[in-house]
Amino acid sequence: MSTTTKQPDRTEDYAAATRLLMSWKRPLLLSHTNPDGDALGCINGLHAILKAQGRESVAAVYETPTPHQLALTGVDKVHLLNGNDDPVFSEVDGVVVMDTCASAQLKPVVDWLREGRVPRIVLDHHSTRDLSADIHLIDTSASAAALILFRWARAAGWNIPTQAAKSIFEGIATDTGWFRFSNTTPEALNTAAELIGLGVDLDETHNRLFRQEPASLLRFAAMAMSGLELHQDDSVALLCVTHEMTRSSNLGSGDTGHVVNHPLSVASVEVSALIVDWGDGVIKCSFRSKGEVDVAKLAASFGGGGHVRAAGARIEAPLDEAKQMILNRINEQRRSKP
Numbered sequence: 340m341s342t343t344t345k346q347p348d349r350t351e352d353y354a355a356a357t358r359l360l361m362s363w364k365r366p367l368l369l370s371h372t373n374p375d376g377d378a379l380g381c382i383n384g385l386h387a388i389l390k391a392q393g394r395e396s397v398a399a400v401y402e403t404p405t406p407h408q409l410a411l412t413g414v415d416k417v418h419l420l421n422g423n424d425d426p427v428f429s430e431v432d433g434v435v436v437m438d439t440c441a442s443a444q445l446k447p448v449v450d451w452l453r454e455g456r457v458p459r460i461v462l463d464h465h466s467t468r469d470l471s472a473d474i475h476l477i478d479t480s481a482s483a484a485a486l487i488l489f490r491w492a493r494a495a496g497w498n499i500p501t502q503a504a505k506s507i508f509e510g511i512a513t514d515t516g517w518f519r520f521s522n523t524t525p526e527a528l529n530t531a532a533e534l535i536g537l538g539v540d541l542d543e544t545h546n547r548l549f550r551q552e553p554a555s556l557l558r559f560a561a562m563a564m565s566g567l568e569l570h571q572d573d574s575v576a577l578l579c580v581t582h583e584m585t586r587s588s589n590l591g592s593g594d595t596g597h598v599v600n601h602p603l604s605v606a607s608v609e610v611s612a613l614i615v616d617w618g619d620g621v622i623k624c625s626f627r628s629k630g631e632v633d634v635a636k637l638a639a640s641f642g643g644g645g646h647v648r649a650a651g652a653r654i655e656a657p658l659d660e661a662k663q664m665i666l667n668r669i670n671e672q673r674r675s676k677p
């Protein structure tokens with residue numbers, strides 16, 4: 340009996356995808372709106388692989404990249420798409436859609452895609468799928484779409500230049516939270532090792548991707564930590580940020596960074612909640628859990644949502660009341676456990 344493997348055998352799919360891609364003179368490389376490291380890693384990676392073969396491709400995005408997106412190993416030229424009538428559509432003879440297969444994530448150009456004027460290949464690791472394609476390279480067990488791109492490159496026997504290795508690595512590293520999330524498979528680590536062998540500088544990449552936050556986030560973190568309260572035998576940490584604090588800080592009600600995760604580094608803390616009063620009558624809450632408490636349930640009880648271990652909600656109440664409600668509901672959830 341042969342060894343069973345979770346990874347479907349797709350030698351034929353990869354060969355067909357390679358034949359189709361190589362039949363195109365100028366493919367368009369696409370991913371989802373608001374692209375993350377995996378989306379851009381795929382676009383940049385495939386672009387660099389094709390360039391090394393002397394082949395042309397158009398790497399395209401929908402919005403002006405943010406500083407964080409620009410920190411990723413970019414291509415020489417990214418095309419900023421201008422909706423369904425973009426002139427570039429008449430210059431390409433194929434399209435590779437990567438890291439998504441959901442039309443909702445391709446909205447700016449979904450009408451053009453649906454017209455199906457050029458053949459397309461879809462490469463993805465998500466389970467939401469409503470976009471047809473001539474060839475699908477899909478594996479929902481893959482840690483990142485960039486990992487599927489790496490398999491494809493290996494199956495096709497393509498040279499992976501350092502520029503492409505960097506991009507593929509960035510895709511895998513960002514989707515696995517720098518190899519910490521539960522989707523960090525042996526294949527992800529083995530591939531990362533191979534990519535380091537192809538020229539990825541680990542320390543430089545980590546600094547570039549994960550140590551680029553603005554000073555305003557550190558100031559916000561200091562403020563949030565100064566509002567720390569520990570409850571229920573030091574098992575619940577609340578980071579309370581009052582309107583006085585947000586007003587004097589000159590911060591907008593934007594990104595609050597990672598400070599909500601910090602209390603979970605304490606042994607006794609099982610739930611952490613960041614509770615911020617931005618002065619608009621609504622308290623913004625972020626919840627994290629490493630224990631039994633289901634923060635998706637907690638958030639849902641306030642009309643919010645999220646995952647079992649990370650969720651958020653908005654509470655229409657003064658800060659003190661919101662705080663008390665959160666503590667009560669955590670307590671209720673714990674007492675209802677058998």
Ligand SMILES: [Mn+2]
Nearest residue numbers: 377438484514
């Ligand atoms: Mn991804």
